[in-house]
Amino acid sequence: TKTIREALEEVIPKKQAQLAALKARHSQSVLGDVKVEHVIGGMRGLKAMLWDASVLDPLEGIRFHGLSIPDCQKQLTAAPGGKEIIAESMLWLLLTGQVPTEAETRQLSRELAEKGDLPKHVIDLIDSLPTTLHPMTQLGMGVAALNHDSKFAAAYEEGIKKSEYWTHTLDDCINLIARLPALAARIYRNVYKPGQEIPAINKDIDLVGNYVNMLGFGANHDLTEYLRLYIAIHGDHEGGNASAHTAHLVGSTLADPYLSYSAALYALAGPLHGLANQEVLRWQLDMQKELGNNITHEKIKESLWKTLKSGRVVPGYGHGVLRNPDPRFVALQEFCLTRPDLLADPVIQLVKQTSEVAPDVLKEHGKTKNPYPNVDAASGCVLYHYGLTEFKYYTVIFGVSRALGALTQLVWARALGLPLERPKSLSLEAIEKLVEGQ
Numbered sequence: 001t002k003t004i005r006e007a008l009e010e011v012i013p014k015k016q017a018q019l020a021a022l023k024a025r026h027s028q029s030v031l032g033d034v035k036v037e038h039v040i041g042g043m044r045g046l047k048a049m050l051w052d053a054s055v056l057d058p059l060e061g062i063r064f065h066g067l068s069i070p071d072c073q074k075q076l077t078a079a080p081g082g083k084e085i086i087a088e089s090m091l092w093l094l095l096t097g098q099v100p101t102e103a104e105t106r107q108l109s110r111e112l113a114e115k116g117d118l119p120k121h122v123i124d125l126i127d128s129l130p131t132t133l134h135p136m137t138q139l140g141m142g143v144a145a146l147n148h149d150s151k152f153a154a155a156y157e158e159g160i161k162k163s164e165y166w167t168h169t170l171d172d173c174i175n176l177i178a179r180l181p182a183l184a185a186r187i188y189r190n191v192y193k194p195g196q197e198i199p200a201i202n203k204d205i206d207l208v209g210n211y212v213n214m215l216g217f218g219a220n221h222d223l224t225e226y227l228r229l230y231i232a233i234h235g236d237h238e239g240g241n242a243s244a245h246t247a248h249l250v251g252s253t254l255a256d257p258y259l260s261y262s263a264a265l266y267a268l269a270g271p272l273h274g275l276a277n278q279e280v281l282r283w284q285l286d287m288q289k290e291l292g293n294n295i296t297h298e299k300i301k302e303s304l305w306k307t308l309k310s311g312r313v314v315p316g317y318g319h320g321v322l323r324n325p326d327p328r329f330v331a332l333q334e335f336c337l338t339r340p341d342l343l344a345d346p347v348i349q350l351v352k353q354t355s356e357v358a359p360d361v362l363k364e365h366g367k368t369k370n371p372y373p374n375v376d377a378a379s380g381c382v383l384y385h386y387g388l389t390e391f392k393y394y395t396v397i398f399g400v401s402r403a404l405g406a407l408t409q410l411v412w413a414r415a416l417g418l419p420l421e422r423p424k425s426l427s428l429e430a431i432e433k434l435v436e437g438q
């Protein structure tokens, strides 16, 4: 059975040759125009990044190396006794472009479990933080502090050849992914369940299985399965999203993977990005309180207008790229369809009803280019049902997941020798001068 490193050693030379050929033949070919609207409009639609692991089609949604979410659900290995995709098989696909065998997946699970314990200084740091500090702030701090053991930083200090960057980056990325569950679980326990003992990592189970155990929900098979699916499908969403892009930018300075991913987590912690899943649940629970029993579509419509008229965005709706319902939202909703306990839950019902009403309201409102639900509209309500009710924690779970894609790209950025990211900026006057007379 191949290790993940051996699998990468096979594919890297081919990709390097592909990039060299593209550079030689097409360096000066045009991919699109840069318009003023790109410069003043958040670069929406500007084709300006290389990102191999996934591509986002506005109508169809995400594909990971060409595989849609339903394709992945059919082809990627589940846990023994489970059905959902596990993080390891998604990571293998993202990193290598290949669907791993079951043996390869299990071997990667073991490798991650063996590397999953936190160093003492990180435990001490996290335990010393006030429990009132937002869990995402704590996660970013813990990840940054893990750079104490960065193999890349140590090797760089000693002086290594550029061609060797990727192997040390891979070491760090695997170690970081391995340690994220213990870090994220410790934050949860400290903040919400202090004084309880955290179980040790079980070397025979998968990354998310261990994460759920350490969170204290190990006995709940359905929650474990839900989190496996959640973490697999939040893993990558092409390169331009704020967290992935931040990891890429910071990594391009040759800051090590821990520092790069710590920065990414603080982008994820913004309410227009990953924090939306915390916001959605807070907002839906407020709506439930306001509307009481027998919630009708008409009442939801009025509540949506109230949010919009107060100048707030409807959390969980709209997207920078997508122009249809997010297939990740669909996959998480489908998880509920086969489980009567979930279908009967009033909060899950409210989320579903809201998704039936909100698109028309947002169309009438007339601002958002995408009136449909994104992944955050659905992700929190199932966690809430299973007793993971502390919604300030939800973005941490997203943060455990996004490492799969963002760190994959860091390995590839180093393997392909991608340079420092440094776009050109212009002042308003400089833009006016350039466009005058056009």
Ligand code: NMX
Pocket: 044, 271, 272, 273, 274, 276, 308, 312, 313, 314, 315, 316, 317, 318, 319, 320, 321, 367, 368, 369, 370, 374, 375, 376
């Ligand atoms: N509710 C109300 N107004 C909205 C919404 C929404 N859900 N989405 C977009 N708009 C507004 C937006 O604020 C902007 O208004 P203005 O011209 O006054 O600035 C206008 O519609 C045009 O925005 P778009 O071009 O459609 O969206 P953009 O690409 O700029 O932003 C989001 C994308 C995702 C930031 C935006 O749709 C939003 O704020 N959604 C709510 C927050 C959310 O769910 N974020 C999570 C995204 C997924 N994730 O996990 O990261």
Ligand code: MLT
Pocket: 236, 237, 240, 241, 242, 243, 273, 320, 321, 374, 375
């Ligand atoms: C994501 O998963 O990163 C979000 O859907 C936001 C995005 O793609 O821009």
